[in-house]
Amino acid sequence: MEQINYFEKLFYPKTIAFIGASKRREWQLTGYVDRGFQGKLYFVSKGNDKIFNIDCLRDVNDLPDGIDHTIIAVNRDQLVEIVKKCIKKNFATIHIFSAGTGEWDEEGRKIEEEIYELLKNSSTRAIGPNCMGLYSTGGRYTFNPSFKADPVGNVAIISQSGDLTERFVQNLNSLGVDFLVGASIGNSISINVTDLIQYFNADSRIEIISVYFEGFSRYHHIEGRRLYNVLKETKKPVIFLRTGKTDAGKRSAKSHTGSLTTSNQIWNAVFSQTNAIQVRTFEELVETTLAFNHYKDLLPNEKGVLLITWSGGNATIATDLITQLGVTVPEFSDSTKVKLKSLIRFGGVVNPLDLPWKNFSDEYSKIAEIAIKEPYIGGVLAESYQPFDENSRDNYFENLLFLKHLCHEQRKPLFLSLPFTNFLNRQKYRNRIIDMGVPIFKSFESAAKAFLNLYLYKTKLKNKTE
Structure with missing residues (x-):
């Protein structure tokens, strides 16, 4: 006392x-x-x-x-x-x-x-x-x-x-x-x-x-x-x-x-x-x-992630980096690939998902909803760039909010990588994402380290009770 x-x-x-x-x-x-x-x-x-x-x-x-x-x-x-x-x-x-x-x-x-x-x-x-x-x-x-x-x-x-x-x-x-x-x-x-x-x-x-x-x-x-x-x-x-x-x-x-x-x-x-x-x-x-x-009550059960990127080049770089850290990027099942193929008409249907411009389309939410249900995925690492015009901006925030709610519903934490850019109004855009309750990281690598630490803590808690 x-x-x-x-x-x-x-x-x-x-x-x-x-x-x-x-x-x-x-x-x-x-x-x-x-x-x-x-x-x-x-x-x-x-x-x-x-x-x-x-x-x-x-x-x-x-x-x-x-x-x-x-x-x-x-x-x-x-x-x-x-x-x-x-x-x-x-x-x-x-x-x-x-x-x-x-x-x-x-x-x-x-x-x-x-x-x-x-x-x-x-x-x-x-x-x-x-x-x-x-x-x-x-x-x-x-x-x-x-x-x-x-x-x-x-x-x-x-x-x-x-x-x-x-x-x-x-x-x-x-x-x-x-x-x-x-x-x-x-x-x-x-x-x-x-x-x-x-x-x-x-x-x-x-x-x-x-x-x-x-x-x-x-x-x-x-x-x-x-x-x-x-x-x-x-x-x-x-x-x-x-x-x-x-x-x-x-x-x-x-x-x-x-x-x-x-x-x-x-x-x-x-x-x-x-x-x-x-x-x-x-x-x-x-x-x-x-x-x-953000996620002390939403700890990942698996160390696999759904990786959603803006470009194929960054998808390859990010996959190498985060797998070297210990995060896995599991392949999609055949049934998931079939479902995704009808929505992704260009590029491969693989994890990581390379989705340029899909951030601003109605298809983004449908793709995420299918991919996130893979059983070996414990969280989502997604990449964002600032919307380019007013029309795409509204769609983008709607998709991001949908993804946030979807991740909570599936009990899989969402990490958003927002690389530095020189876009106008970047700070305003960034603050809006923060106000939505989505955590922002400077890179996929830093997001992956944080994700792994959540997974490690969940593993420690699990081992303590066994």
């Missing part, structure tokens, strides 16, 4: 204090002022009387006791004294925004170790140091005011990189994904990745957990075993991007957050024995999260 209360104070605080507020930080402060935060907001500033029409206090000691969540953005040489004051005033949680601690040099390491000892012997918990902090649509505040405020979603991101947290949220916001919470946690001297996964697993408001992980904090010696146990018990998708796999990557992780890496063999065992889904690139983390956001 104590842990849940701490995390509720992190993500749903009734009081927030920002220590180190200044005119220079106005953009950052906007995320606390303009989100409709319902609690009490305090600014501590040495050089400003008012910021955003909020009276500034001069010192931490001027704040009331028991603040739920406090952001500390000061020079590192002030950190220890400020943390002492926060602990003395019984602040529940603090976010140490300041960098230049354990990841930087010996002096920074000493500062970080002193803060760790202070926190260890107190009732205050901390995010950071060296991190951007928290994003909570339910709590009505964010470290980055460019993030969507509404609607409240069901996705959570945990990241040891502030920049990747920002890019992750912004990319997925633009693809129609809504978040509940996000946490950039930096050096993790107090609250760590495992703590957050455990809390998010217990929170019924969260349905998908995505993680960017560089390594374990040197302050949590048993976190590896604990993370394994938590992942074993997690009842929802955890999409996990782990870095520091090479010698150069390990050096980078150590210099970025001071993290300690672990052998690839151990990690491979963790992913094989838990339901966590390992991804290998940031793009795959984004697109697998997108896929789960």
Whole structure:
């Protein structure tokens, strides 16, 4: 119960204090002022009387006791004294925004170790140091005011990189994904990745957990075993991007957050024995999260796909690429070929279906309805180009909406590849597809990776029940 209360104070605080507020930080402060935060907001500033029409206090000691969540953005040489004051005033949680601690040099390491000892012997918990902090649509505040405020979603991101947290949220916001919470946690001297996964697993408001992980904090010696146990018990998708796999990557992780890496063999065992889904690139983390956001309740039963392309050349390229990944492109049965032949008068009746211009015709829906019923097909990967005129546009969207409903009816997820083009109004066209609830991917390859991760998760769930 104590842990849940701490995390509720992190993500749903009734009081927030920002220590180190200044005119220079106005953009950052906007995320606390303009989100409709319902609690009490305090600014501590040495050089400003008012910021955003909020009276500034001069010192931490001027704040009331028991603040739920406090952001500390000061020079590192002030950190220890400020943390002492926060602990003395019984602040529940603090976010140490300041960098230049354990990841930087010996002096920074000493500062970080002193803060760790202070926190260890107190009732205050901390995010950071060296991190951007928290994003909570339910709590009505964010470290980055460019993030969507509404609607409240069901996705959570945990990241040891502030920049990747920002890019992750912004990319997925633009693809129609809504978040509940996000946490950039930096050096993790107090609250760590495992703590957050455990809390998010217990929170019924969260349905998908995505993680960017560089390594374990040197302050949590048993976190590896604990993370394994938590992942074993997690009842929802955890999409996990782990870095520091090479010698150069390990050096980078150590210099970025001071993290300690672990052998690839151990990690491979963790992913094989838990339901966590390992991804290998940031793009795959984004697109697998997108896929789960749409299809966590529509997981494929087969790893074969119906591939619908715009051109024969791309059909061949895409088939090679996705089959090398492990997706299959099953041949149609003889009975299906006969049915399709009456509708496809030019070209072969094969999977992949090469359907130039059919996207805009009434025959497109009829072809899809026949082909999707093949038993070895677990999902549909379709390619789209922008309609060329108003007449074709209406037909295209009608066909796409039909295909979406058909896939749901057949319990087979739909992935739409929308390659980059220089067509006019492309963004408007793209946004209309997103508003229809169809997930967009940049290529067949990226769509196939996301599809495979859904299939892998379904397989893990199935094996666990057998």
